[in-house]
Amino acid sequence: MTQEWWRDAVFYQVYPRSFADSDGDGEGDLAGLTQRLPALAALGVDALWLTPFYPSPMVDGGYDVADYTGVDPRYGDLAALDALLARAHELGLRVTIDLVPNHCSSEHPWFRAARDAAPGSPEREMFLVRDGRGPDGALPPTNWRSVFGGPSWTRLPDGQWYYHLFAPEQPDLNWANPRVLAAFEDVLRFWLDRGVDGFRIDVSDALVKDLDAGDTPDGSPVIPKGADSPLHDYYRALRRVMDAYDGDRMAVIETGAPPEEVALLVRPDEMHLAFDLALTRVRWSAAELHEAVVEGLAVARLAGAPATWVLENHDLPRAVTRYAADLALAGEYVPEHDGAARPVTRLTAADLARGTRRARAAAVLLLALPGAVYVYQGQELGLPEVEDLPDGVREDPVFFRSGGVATGRDGCRVPLPWSGTQAPFGFSPPSATRGPWLPQPDSFAALTREAQEAAGDSMLALYSELLAVRRREPLLRRGELTWVGDLTSTPDVLAFRLTAGPAALLVLVNTGAASVPLPAGEVVAASVPRAELAEDAARDGATRLLPSDSAVVLRLVGRAT
Structure with a gap:
């Protein structure tokens, strides 16, 4: 029996807004990605993961979804998505997309209807809406805090409150309502019918909240994840939808739960893979790297599912900078607010050189680990975090809700450098009418894909070699x-x-x-x-x-x- 493709695949994460701009408006789009697909096929990855391209007010980088079955005009339309799928499959690349089931946009028709409906109505039951406490219900139902900072309850005009784990513009859905599960089953079918090969499920372990638990000492929400949580019934239902399609359709979950809880979510009748983010949290230390790998293997051992390794993603400071800061700041580069970070001091060129050397070694480790691997766009170029973005261009809600204490995640989302010696470095065509939506630093000139293709000792050359070796050597995968x-x-x-x-x-x-x-x-x-x-x-x-x-x-x- 042939092993399912996803068990040892290398996925390449694309942040569409920052990958490639085809029409010159300064923002990446699906047509730009389609044009660049041969470069990804040549790199040697097996599949793509696209972060949200759905219609969205873009309060949180597209993770505030206003329509789960559409394409935001900034990225193109459904025809552009279909063309992308066809070209990727022609090149032998699978395509997976983000699913955001924990919350939607406050501009989604579901929430607009709930906002305008009466308390207790079916429309309100789609969300976590409660009466407030105190005189006239003027106090929120609990003291729970948002991941992005500030309270996690916002009051509606009629006095009730709705819950949001993230920003107020991202109201949480009520998964205890069968209509929510049914809606997402339909969303899966819509994309599977179009040929999508799988999904990355955002905030996968937070769908269930125990609102009756009341206040908590630190304001953290109460999110049941154990074996008795209804969360598992929801994922079994979604798994049945995927299993009804051919082609080994799959889903990977994002979770920060401990191994014993993650293992429950990747049982044979639930989800297929679970990100292990331990490698993103540890410093450059053999002992800490060992601990991180042990954690990832623990899930595989407990559940019989493949380990799934990650070194970078769109929510975390770049590995080059993390390892450089570990040297310069003695561990003071501390993640804040769900992965955002603010360094204590500026890194020198020597620091970044050491960080690059360490990131090269980490790449060997990453691609030598058995199981599935995720590589974030620009990781193969050795891009550092862009730490000196002007406050005026930042868009991450983490920055605004923390009052600028946390710089947020924009620094790892700066558009990719493809070619040339000055911005936009081939990200946009020569006819571009505006610059990249986040400014690229001059230092990107030495890190473009074009420059690295001409250098046999570049980070790109290393990733190309490692991916080729991984394909040739089954031991590195299994x-x-x-x-x-x-x-x-x-x-x-x-x-x-x-x-x-x-x-x-x-x-x-x-x-x-x-x-x-x-x-x-x-x-x-x-x-x-x-x-x-x-x-x-x-x-x-x-x-x-x-x-x-x-x-x-x-x-x-x-x-x-």
Whole structure:
């Protein structure tokens, strides 16, 4: 029996507004993405994940959806989406899209009808609407706080309150109402009928809230996720919809729950994959990386589902900057407000160079882990976080709701540099009537795809090599991972073996400041040029050495250490 394609696929995350602009208005669109699909096929990824392109007021980057079965005019129309699907499939790329079931836009017809309807009406029952507390109901029903900062209740004109886990413009849906589940079953069918291969489910574990729990000590909402939560019935129903289609349609869930709760959501009759975000949260440390990988493997072990690895996404500071800041700020680059971050001091060119070297090593680790992998657009170019965006161009609600204390997520969403030596770096056509919706820094000139295609030692070249090696080497996708703890005398080395029968690969990641000896074996992939390994060996008189902040994959003979 052929294994389902998604079990060990590499997905490429596209943030459409920042990927490629075909019409010169400064914003990416579906036609621009379609034009650039050959570059993604050549890179060697298996599938795409598109963040929301639905009609939206864009209060939260499109995650405030006003129509679940349409395309926002800024991105094109349904014909453009159909053309994208057809071209991607022609190139052998699967296409998955975002599903946002926790909340919709306050401009969605569902909420507009609820706002205008009477308390207790069927329209209001689509949302989490409650009477307030205190005289005249003037106090919110609970003290719960929004993820984006501030209260998570907003009052309607007639005095009732509605709940929003995120911004007030993103009212939460009431999944206890069967009409909500039925509506989303129809949404899935709409896109599956058009040929979409799967979904990424946003805020997947937060659909159920226990509003009767009342106030909490820290204002956190009460969100049941255990085995008895009705959440699992909702996902079983959505799974049945997907299973009715051929082509191994799938869904990956976004969740920050502990492994034992995540495992419940990826049981055989629920969802297929679950992001493991642990690698995005840890510093450049062998011990912390080990802990992150152990967490990801725990879900796989508990549920029998593949691990799903992530190093970057549209909500988090870029890996190059995270690793550079870890060096410069001794761990003070602390995530705030669901992934937004504000560095304590500006990073130097030397810091970013070290961050890039570490990000190269992290790429080897990422693509050597068995299971599914997600790569965020620009990660393959080694883009850093754009930290000096003017406040006037920022759009993330995190920035505004925190009063500017958190800079938000705009810095990882700056449009991609494709070619040329000045903005818009090929993102928009020469006929563009306006610049990119977020300004690109001059430093992008050295990081364009065009410049990196001409450099054999670029981050793009490394990702291309790693993706090709991953395709050739089944052990990197499906091998049994076992830890190796006795290869070196330093705790700064992460080491594990991937095996299947007599075949074995050894993966080493050196997070320390000193080179370490390499065991015998053929170099399958490395984050540094092969010559650098040889130069260290000649200088130090050892057989071979793995330099500081680098990683390597070795082919072992039999089960040799």
